[in-house]
Every structure is written in C-alpha cells, then in structure tokens.
Amino acid sequence: MKHLFFSFEGPDGAGKTTIVQMLERHLINRGFNVMATREPGGIEIAEQIRSILLNPNNKTMDARTEALLYAAARRQHLVEKIIPSLEEGKVVLCDRFIDSSLAYQGFARGLGVDEILSINQFAINGLMPTLTIYFDIDPKIGLERIGKNQKREVNRLDLEQLAFHERVRKGYLMLLEQFPKRMRKVDASQPIEKVFSDVVALLEPFLTNANEL
Numbered sequence: 001m002k003h004l005f006f007s008f009e010g011p012d013g014a015g016k017t018t019i020v021q022m023l024e025r026h027l028i029n030r031g032f033n034v035m036a037t038r039e040p041g042g043i044e045i046a047e048q049i050r051s052i053l054l055n056p057n058n059k060t061m062d063a064r065t066e067a068l069l070y071a072a073a074r075r076q077h078l079v080e081k082i083i084p085s086l087e088e089g090k091v092v093l094c095d096r097f098i099d100s101s102l103a104y105q106g107f108a109r110g111l112g113v114d115e116i117l118s119i120n121q122f123a124i125n126g127l128m129p130t131l132t133i134y135f136d137i138d139p140k141i142g143l144e145r146i147g148k149n150q151k152r153e154v155n156r157l158d159l160e161q162l163a164f165h166e167r168v169r170k171g172y173l174m175l176l177e178q179f180p181k182r183m184r185k186v187d188a189s190q191p192i193e194k195v196f197s198d199v200v201a202l203l204e205p206f207l208t209n210a211n212e213l
Contacts, residue, residue, distance in 0.1 A: 013142030107171025
C-alpha cells in the first residue's frame with residue numbers, strides 16, 4: 001500500500017480547515033486510520049515558528065526570511081509527524097503544504113516560484129502529496145468570511161492588501177496548470193456541504209483502491 005498523503009490549499013477564508021475536520025470524521029467512520037494536521041505548525045517546534053511567522057507585530061519580516069522559516073517549519077513537521085504517520089499506514093490530511101509557499105512567497109511576494117520550489121525540495125526531500133486540492137474563491141469573499149469570524153485570530157498575512165491576496169490566487173491557478181496530475185480545483189464559494197462532497201469525490205479513487213496501491 002502506497003502512502004495516502006492529501007494536502008489542502010487555498011486562501012484563508014476558503015473553508016479548508018472546516019473541510020479537513022469534516023473529512024477526518026468521515027474517513028474515521030469509514031474505518032481509515034487518519035492523521036490530520038496543519039502548516040505551519042503541527043508539532044511543537046513548527047508551532048513556535050508559526051507564532052513568529054503570523055505575529056502581526058512582525059511587519060518588518062523580510063520576504064526571504066519568511067520563505068526560509070516556512071521551509072524550516074515544514075521540514076520539522078515532515079520528519080516528526082507526517083513521515084511517521086505515513087509509515088504507520090495512516091491517511092494524512094494536511095491543511096497547507098509546499099504549494100502555499102509557492103503561491104504566497106514564490107508568486108505573490110515575487111521571490112520566484114522556481115526559487116521557492118528549490119528551497120522546499122531540499123526541505124521535503126522528494127516527499128510530495130498524493131493529491132492536492134485547491135479551494136478556489138474570490139479573495140474579497142475570503143476576506144469577508146475572515147472578518148465575520150469573531151473566534152479566528154487575525155494573523156500577519158490577513159493584514160495584507162487585497163492586491164496581495166489576488167496575486168496569491170493567480171499563483172495557485174498557475175500551479176494548477178503546472179502540476180495538473182497532482183492538483184485539483186474545487187469551487188469554495190459553494191455551500192460547505194457541496195464543497196465537502198466535491199472533495200470526497202476527488203479523493204474516492206485513491207481511497208477505494210487504497211489496499212491495491
């Protein structure tokens with residue numbers, strides 16, 4: 001049985017975290033051994049890096065520093081949590097992975113997708129997701145959802161101008177064209193139940209044949 005490692009991408013406000021939680025319950029009910037996690041974070045060291053990355057007070061952070069910190073958090077998360085879970089035969093659901101760095105730092109920050117890919121290839125050492133689902137939504141709608149969520153912390157990236165979030169979306173759409181075999185798009189502006197059913201439909205071929213892969 002090959003690894004089942006699914007990553008979920010898109011802007012904040014697209015519903016990724018909610019869908020990952022729903023999917024975790026769904027798969028557990030179907031008898032799968034599941035590990036759901038997030039980036040940056042997931043383990044103690046990476047969570048500490050996350051607090052630095054998303055702290056609204058760190059407005060002077062250099063874009064390359066930001067990119068390197070994300071890659072560092074990813075590496076530690078991978079070796080400490082994702083790889084052991086895959087080796088145990090668990091289905092891994094990851095809220096963000098390498099494509100976030102490519103879209104945010106590589107494209108939106110203008111550091112270059114190839115440059116950021118190189119940094120992260122060093123970090124992940126060839127371990128890519130089985131499938132990546134991108135939640136597509138108009139940045140204005142995503143930001144409105146964030147604004148209405150009183151329980152959600154406001155992080156440093158939320159404070160970016162709309163133009164930045166629009167560049168992030170363009171970056172993701174470019175990645176969909178660059179990695180058509182690995183990435184799929186879901187319309188995140190739909191009702192959450194429809195988004196969830198679309199996601200399950202995309203994962204189903206991998207789950208149905210899990211024991212044969």
